[in-house]
Amino acid sequence: MIALIFRDLRIAIRVGGGFGLSLAFFFIIVIFFPFAIGPNLELLSKVAPGTLWIGALLACLLSLERIFALDFEDGTLDLLATSPLPLEGVVMAKALVHWLTTGLPLVFISPFLGILLGLQNISVLFLVMSLLLGTPALSIIGTFGAALTAGMKRGGLLLSLLVLPLYIPTLIFGAEAARRGIEGFEIQSSILLLLGVTLLSWAILPFAAASVLRINLR
């Protein structure tokens, strides 16, 4: 499993691997918001958590198709399925690599974008925390969606339509935790719920994704 993680990380940072694309997309979306809303700092800081969360969600979506499509096309997935590595492990490795190359970089640049949208020092911290806890859920749910559409050529749009509704709980609790923190309310309940969504999806979805892959490989 570790071998698979390192191989996929290596592919991601090579030419054409797509590392950084989602990050740039996230950056651009968030920067466009002030253009659309206008330079009202008070308003901007109010919509900042929601903006950053939606941006993270869309950026995450952009890179989902690659998770299995390439391995499906060149036969790697067939070979992995017949290897000693269980498919559940393959799914978890893929989701982890997706998070390391997409979710984690988003978390790192979010404080700068938060400041850009007028958030104050301590508020940025709540935003970073909610993203840090929520983006792993986006990766594993997205990996499940990618497994569903693995056999399809150009299944990107269908993948987005399938995955977006599944992102709703993460979005609600994540953005809520950030907003409540910024406005000075207690955040324990929404943080716990967000963490619950993340842990539950990591516990269940590898099995679901692996069985879907087995069907798609037939």
Added chain:
Amino acid sequence: MAISVESLSVSRGGINLLEGLDIELNSGQAGILRGPNGVGKTTLLRALAGLQPVETGKIQYSIDDVCYSGHADGVKPTLTVRENLEFWADIFGHHSISEAAEQFMISDFLDLKVGTLSAGQKRRVGLSRLGLTGRSVWLLDEPTVSLDQTSVSIFENIIKDHLLKNGCALIATHIDLGLEDSAKIINLSKYQPQSGKLSRSDEAFV
């Protein structure tokens, strides 16, 4: 006995392809699957590899001994040959790739990116995975596609070597591999169903 198949039926896309198929291969024996395109060679091999369910029949073997090699090589163009091989060696729990690299004559371009290799060289890289798995039952689907004559004869010797080490191989191929004297030839067209009736279809997105 390394692998035994009894009255097996397989289907693809809701159509029965093969019926009542019996195969028995002992260790050290090779089987060669013959038959026209579309007769079900790939489907049979995928079913034996556990990638696809069988309709009826029994397969007796240990799935952990099986190594499947399909039409696609499963090598990554942006990684070097060495990185590709080391990955598969790690997955199968082996650590040295030099022996397999030498056997398949790819030692000279271990540090080149796979994307820069020719189709035949790429195929050799893909096949060298067989030597890394340490598994005894090889299921090979058209292994010699895009190999030149020298490579084909090298590959013949590798298979003979594998058989001598009590391995076993089931090969779907259209060309003469030089194994025909000792191998069991299985002509799949004999096992085509009488009526092309539709079986129950539960395949995804059919």
